[in-house]
Amino acid sequence: MVSRVVFGRGSFNQLSDILSPKRLNVKAPFIYLVDDVFKGNAWLTSRISLAYADQVIFISADEEPKTSQVDQLVEQIILSHKDRPSGIIGIGGGTILDLAKAVAIMLTNPGESKDYQGWDLVKTPAIYHVGVPTISGTGAEVSRTTVLTGPEKKLGINSDYTPFDQVILDPELTKDVPKDQWFFTGMDCYIHCVESLKGTYLNAFSQSYGEKAYDLCKEIFIDGDGSKEELQDKLMMASWHGGMSIAYSQVGAAHAMSYGLGYLLGTKHGIGNCIVFDHLEEFYPEGVALFKEMKEKHNIEIPQGICSQLSDDEFDIMIDVALGLEPLWENAIGKNWKKTITREKLKALYQKM
Structure with missing residues (x-):
């Protein structure tokens, strides 16, 4: 189960307060994976408080998440930062939330993400990861799986280490979802x-x-x-x-x-x-x-x-x-x-x- 959750309109404003005690050190960044529909949207992005080496990576949700995409993101994060991140924060719909969960797992587990498509194959706990849904329905914010398309199958990483450590449920973030x-x-x-x-x-x-x-x-x-x-x-x-x-x-x-x-x-x-x-x-x-x-x-x-x-x-x-x-x-x-x-x-x- 997700161990911590906050709910309510405007609760997204608590994000920096929630994250600050979880920072490992000034060299260990928080990495924000954000749906690129919010790129240039100051209403949301201005509330993401960046410090030290923190990084925002905008990601398109036009296609379903792939294992190759997870591996590329993990490589990008490792090459961009000397220290392991303090946490991964996914802000978006099911695609972004599933990517955030998978990246958090693959930063602590060897090999490629396709190796973990299945049930209970993950052996090492993921790094701290937070989910902030901006659309409702997928259940990705609470589930113990990801939905990933791999080279041979479409199957999630189903494990006890997959669920988010913290979820922020702010219904206000869903206000602009098309019908x-x-x-x-x-x-x-x-x-x-x-x-x-x-x-x-x-x-x-x-x-x-x-x-x-x-x-x-x-x-x-x-x-x-x-x-x-x-x-x-x-x-x-x-x-x-x-x-x-x-x-x-x-x-x-x-x-x-x-x-x-x-x-x-x-x-x-x-x-x-x-x-x-x-x-x-x-x-x-x-x-x-x-x-x-x-x-x-x-x-x-x-x-x-x-x-x-x-x-x-x-x-x-x-x-x-x-x-x-x-x-x-x-x-x-x-x-x-x-x-x-x-x-x-x-x-x-x-x-x-």
Whole structure:
């Protein structure tokens, strides 16, 4: 679990006070990984207090994070500073938060980040790392994984050393998120809840968090109760609770197949989840029905036909990625999932997308 968290409008202003006791020495910098959408945005960047050798690195979130990108960032940081950093601070959406977690791990562990794609492969604790989400829904601020596309697979670094040491939840930072991005990322949270609550890994912890997040998603995307600020607060809380729910259980079929889309086509995670979930009535009938209602209410167009021109070899690549996520399928179907989740079934589903 994340050991420390603050929540509230304006809480981002506490960042320097939170970090200052964690500085190792004047030569050990804090490295800020910031979504480049904020480049030149003084409203946010002016509140980042730099001292000594501290560094801000602006990063594009246009593409899903890659293991090669993690390795390049680690090399850049090592070559730019003589001392190991005092900490890594990620400020942005799921892409930036996942990069921050992965970089913090790879600054203390040997080899390449692709070597740690999987479950519990990290042996050495990461350096101090802080997450500041600027969009709500991914749950990256609380999860024990990263979502990384590697040379052979799309799979996170899942470990007890992955979660942030500190998270700052300031709903005010989400005020300028475009509508489509707000919806797709919010649906990532909603799908987390459905997959957790309908999964075989369900337990009292995951259920309590999942039910709260699910109810908040209905309030936000169906009822629309509250002011814009209140809805921002609710979605940030839904994201946190949805992330906690899957931290104690697992995601399911939508995420497994979405990873295939992301690996082959570079489809953004939130959009990919929506593309897949739209066709999963067989697995989550009530959840998909409510999703379609949300989609219609907010006039959201889901991309269609993205797999229409793919070759058999390309379908095989996506299927291999999806089938490699065994814990997700076990949560979705049960221990005997391989009897029903065949290559032919997955190809037929992908052909609908």
